Amino acid sequence: MTARVWLALAGVVVITGGLLFVSAGTIRWAEAWWFLALYGSAGTAVILWLAKNDPALLASRMNVKAQEGQPLWDRLVLQAARLIYWSWLILMGLDGGRYNWSNLPDWLIWVGRAAFLAGIWGTWRVFRENSFTAPIVRIQSERGHRVISTGPYAIVRHPMYASSLFLLTGWALALNSAWGVLGAIVIELLIALRIGGEEKVLREGLPGYVEYTRKVRYRLIPYVW
Numbered sequence: 001m002t003a004r005v006w007l008a009l010a011g012v013v014v015i016t017g018g019l020l021f022v023s024a025g026t027i028r029w030a031e032a033w034w035f036l037a038l039y040g041s042a043g044t045a046v047i048l049w050l051a052k053n054d055p056a057l058l059a060s061r062m063n064v065k066a067q068e069g070q071p072l073w074d075r076l077v078l079q080a081a082r083l084i085y086w087s088w089l090i091l092m093g094l095d096g097g098r099y100n101w102s103n104l105p106d107w108l109i110w111v112g113r114a115a116f117l118a119g120i121w122g123t124w125r126v127f128r129e130n131s132f133t134a135p136i137v138r139i140q141s142e143r144g145h146r147v148i149s150t151g152p153y154a155i156v157r158h159p160m161y162a163s164s165l166f167l168l169t170g171w172a173l174a175l176n177s178a179w180g181v182l183g184a185i186v187i188e189l190l191i192a193l194r195i196g197g198e199e200k201v202l203r204e205g206l207p208g209y210v211e212y213t214r215k216v217r218y219r220l221i222p223y224v225w
Contacts, residue, residue: 005047005062013040019089020175024097031096031109035174038113042120050127056143057127060134069138071201077194078136084190088183096176104176112173119167125152126160133160137198139205147208149215156218157199161191165220195219 013036020032050058064078095101126133129151132140139145152159168187172180199219202209219225 002051005051005058008062009040009043009047013043016089019086020093020097023090023093026097029097031174031176032093034113035116035171038116038174042117046120046124046127049124054127054131057131057133060132060140060143064135067136067138070136071138071197073197074137074194077190077197081187081190084183084187088180088187091183092172092175092177092180095179100176102176102178104173104178108173109176112170112175115166115170116174117170119163119165119170122152122163122166123160126163129153137194137201139201145206147206147212149212154216155222156220157213157216158195158219161195162220164188164191192220192225 016039017032017036020036021027021029024032047058050061130148130153132143132145132148134140152162156162165188168184169181172178172184199213203213
């Protein structure tokens with residue numbers, strides 16, 4: 001399991017870097033190297049924490065194959081998300097690395113790096129609070145799936161997705177790509193669609209979830225939605 005986890009992380013970083021640099025047409029792209037260093041370091045830190053504190057969640061996060069109980073719509077959404085993600089990386093490589101359409105100021109690039117790390121921190125905070133944050137939508141009855149209402153879940157019902165607002169936007173800014181920010185908005189719209197389906201599954205199959213939604217009213221952004 002340990003070797004598989006590290007190979008997966010290395011593969012993600014290599015594929016991400018490959019798509020960025022190939023679309024940029026050069027490896028002389030400082031913002032991309034900065035980003036990959038942050039990505040790899042943060043990913044390593046989170047994996048080490050999970051391996052020590054919640055190996056069951058780590059194993060769950062590694063299992064992205066279709067599973068029994070996963071709705072067909074969720075399988076389709078995940079396939080679409082992969083295609084959009086790859087296209088997004090290519091777009092940012094063209095923008096920030098090859099053509100420099102955006103030409104963002106240095107301070108905004110640094111804001112992007114900080115926002116990306118904030119998103120990683122928010123994701124880790126979710127992992128610390130909720131051991132049931134599997135990458136697919138289904139009720140994990142074999143693991144004693146239950147409602148989590150503490151920590152970030154006392155603020156919004158989907159704090160991991162809320163963290164992705166910082167992570168994805170920061171990702172694009174860190175790569176000097178305003179067009180990437182627009183791509184991040186598209187991904188967030190897809191996430192919003194997934195939230196609707198996920199909530200239906202949780203309301204119908206997870207005891208106590210309906211009561212939880214009455215207590216925590218907002219799905220993604222406090223006082224907005």
